[in-house]
Structures are given as structure tokens and as C-alpha cells.
Amino acid sequence: MSERDKTIDLGPLPELIGYVLRRAQLAVFQDFFAAFAPFDIRPAQFSVLTIIERNPGLTQTQVAEALGIKRTNFVGMLDELEKRGFAERRQARDKRSYALYLTADGSALMRKLKPVLKSHEARMIDRLGEDGRDRLVALLSEIVDGKPRRAPIRNGKASRTLRPGSAET
Amino acid sequence: MSERDKTIDLGPLPELIGYVLRRAQLAVFQDFFAAFAPFDIRPAQFSVLTIIERNPGLTQTQVAEALGIKRTNFVGMLDELEKRGFAERRQARDKRSYALYLTADGSALMRKLKPVLKSHEARMIDRLGEDGRDRLVALLSEIVDGKPRRAPIRNGKASRTLRPGSAET
Numbered sequence: 001m002s003e004r005d006k007t008i009d010l011g012p013l014p015e016l017i018g019y020v021l022r023r024a025q026l027a028v029f030q031d032f033f034a035a036f037a038p039f040d041i042r043p044a045q046f047s048v049l050t051i052i053e054r055n056p057g058l059t060q061t062q063v064a065e066a067l068g069i070k071r072t073n074f075v076g077m078l079d080e081l082e083k084r085g086f087a088e089r090r091q092a093r094d095k096r097s098y099a100l101y102l103t104a105d106g107s108a109l110m111r112k113l114k115p116v117l118k119s120h121e122a123r124m125i126d127r128l129g130e131d132g133r134d135r136l137v138a139l140l141s142e143i144v145d146g147k148p149r150r151a152p153i154r155n156g157k158a159s160r161t162l163r164p165g166s167a168e169t
Numbered sequence: 170m171s172e173r174d175k176t177i178d179l180g181p182l183p184e185l186i187g188y189v190l191r192r193a194q195l196a197v198f199q200d201f202f203a204a205f206a207p208f209d210i211r212p213a214q215f216s217v218l219t220i221i222e223r224n225p226g227l228t229q230t231q232v233a234e235a236l237g238i239k240r241t242n243f244v245g246m247l248d249e250l251e252k253r254g255f256a257e258r259r260q261a262r263d264k265r266s267y268a269l270y271l272t273a274d275g276s277a278l279m280r281k282l283k284p285v286l287k288s289h290e291a292r293m294i295d296r297l298g299e300d301g302r303d304r305l306v307a308l309l310s311e312i313v314d315g316k317p318r319r320a321p322i323r324n325g326k327a328s329r330t331l332r333p334g335s336a337e338t
Contacts, residue, residue, distance in 0.1 A: 009223040024309040028187040054178040140193040
């Protein structure tokens with residue numbers, strides 16, 4: 001933070017869950033971008049490759065839903081991974097959908113990325129401690145699962161209707 | 170989460186700080202989008218309006234830096250807010266930069282948004298409890314500030330060179 005920022009009044013922002021989440025997410029992704037830049041792999045691409053590696057033969061819809069990626073965005077991502085030779089679509093048995101697999105190059109890439117991921121994660125844990133990481137992951141999971149701990153303050157319906165599902169993000 | 174997802178192996182993802190941060194950030198922003206949709210205001214726009222409201226007369230660079238928004242993205246955002254009549258650029262005294270102010274419409278908008286923000290935040294706190302919110306904000310601030318708690322595991326240089334600043338995100 002520059003000297004200049006210290007005199008700027010951020011108002012309620014530093015206490016708002018969404019604001020601090022976004023700043024923290026960008027800080028973590030910045031480290032990820034730098035670490036994975038030599039492989040030109042972004043966080044969402046890494047997640048997709050991980051799911052395909054661990055669950056060969058899933059459909060596009062299944063992978064997109066599992067990661068909460070919109071279908072249109074997912075198709076573009078997969079096009080790029082296929083063009084670069086890391087993943088492939090094969091016609092599924094029912095001929096109406098495609099099943100996804102890593103190529104040999106994709107598997108080799110994932111082996112190379114494992115130590116890169118490990119170092120990145122070690123740097124993040126280093127900022128929080130192992131205990132801090134565990135507490136953070138537990139709190140974030142509560143946000144994603146969207147279970148209210150107490151009766152909603154104003155309007156019970158709002159909590160439920162806005163509760164996130166798997167495919168809306 | 171759909172029935173189908175339960176059988177998908179997410180591998181290391183649910184334990185990775187970046188992955189859970191991103192999922193939680195998207196879940197919170199989804200509630201924000203829904204709540205602020207009647208005003209067509211996105212989270213980053215709300216942050217910019219908040220800073221200008223609380224610090225009238227700052228330059229574009231100062232606001233962009235305070236929020237960690239890239240200058241090119243910031244100029245586009247401000248163009249839109251100016252076109253919609255919520256903010257304005259005025260020539261600064263040194264004539265080399267612009268000072269930013271809310272218009273009367275911008276101030277009126279911010280008054281209307283206050284209860285919307287309050288309800289949104291109440292729904293988020295409801296998922297965590299007040300204590301959970303406080304713990305979460307503290308942990309996230311440690312990530313953003315990027316102070317290692319212990320000596321880095323592998324390589325001290327990596328922690329420092331990749332440490333986030335204010336204007337890089």
C-alpha cells in the first residue's frame with residue numbers, strides 16, 4: 001500500500017465480506033498467475049484439468065457444473081485446452097454428448113504442475129499458518145453452502161431464494 | 170450442489186485456498202448482483218462510488234490504487250458512471266489531472282443503496298455468525314497484507330517477490 005492510500009477513507013469496505021473476499025482472492029490469484037505463467041495456465045484451467053484427470057469420461061455439463069462455471073464460458077475454455085493438446089472430447093456412447101479426457105500431453109503437464117501448485121499453496125499457508133488455513137477453509141465453505149446459522153435478520157425468503165447453487169456462478 | 174456432483178472427485182481443489190476463496194467470492198457476489206440488480210450497480214462500481222463519496226476530489230490514480238483496480242479498467246468504469254450521471258471528473262488545480270466527485274444523482278443513489286447493502290451484508294453474516302465474520306475478515310486481511318507468519322518453507326525470495334501490492338490486481 002502506498003503512502004497516499006493511508007489517508008484515503010475506505011468507509012465500510014474493509015469490513016464488508018464481499019470486498020475483503022475479493023481482495024484476498026485477487027492476491028492469491030496473483031501469486032498463482034506468477035507461478036503458473038511459464039505454463040500459461042490460469043486457475044480455472046487448472047481446475048478443469050484436475051477434474052478431467054481425476055474423472056475421465058465426464059461430460060462437459062458435469063465438469064462445468066462441478067466447478068460452477070457457466071456452460072458458454074466452459075465451452076471456450078475447453079476449446080482452448082483441446083487446441084493446445086491437453087484435453088480431448090470423444091463422442092459419448094449415447095452420441096448426444098462428448099466425454100472428456102486428458103491427452104498424454106495433458107497428463108504430462110499435470111505432473112509438471114504438481115510441484116508448482118505445492119509451492120504456491122505453501123506460500124499461501126505461510127501467510128496464515130496451518131491452523132489459519134483450516135479455519136479459513138471451514139468459514140469459506142459455510143459461505144458457499146449458504147446455510148444460515150440463525151434465523152435471517154429481516155426476511156427468511158431472501159436467504160433462501162438467493163442461496164447459491166452449483167451452476168449459477 | 171446437484172446429486173451428480175456428489176460422485177465427482179474434486180481432488181485437492183476443496184482444500185486449496187485459491188479455489189475455496191474463488192467459490193466463496195462468487196457466492197457472495199451472486200447475492201450482491203441479485204440485490205443491486207434493480208440499480209444496475211456491480212460490486213466494483215459500488216466500491217468506486219463509496220471512495221469518491223467519502224473522499225471527494227481524489228484523482229483517478231488515487232481511487233484506482235486504493236481499490237487495486239488497473240488504470241485501464243478504472244477509466245472505463247468511470248466513463249460509465251459519468252455517462253449515467255453518478256460521478257463527474259473536474260479539472261484539477263494542476264490542470265494535468267482530473268478530480269472526481271459524485272453528482273447530486275450519485276449522492277442520491279448512494280443513499281438508496283445503503284439499506285440494500287445492509288440487507289446483503291446481513292445475509293452474509295447470517296451464514297457465518299458475527300464472530301465468524303470477524304474471524305474471516307481477520308484471516309483474509311492476513312492474506313492481502315501478505316505477511317508470512319513463519320519463515321517460508323522453500324525459498325524466502327518467492328514469498329517476497331510475489332507479495333501483492335496495492336495496484337497489481
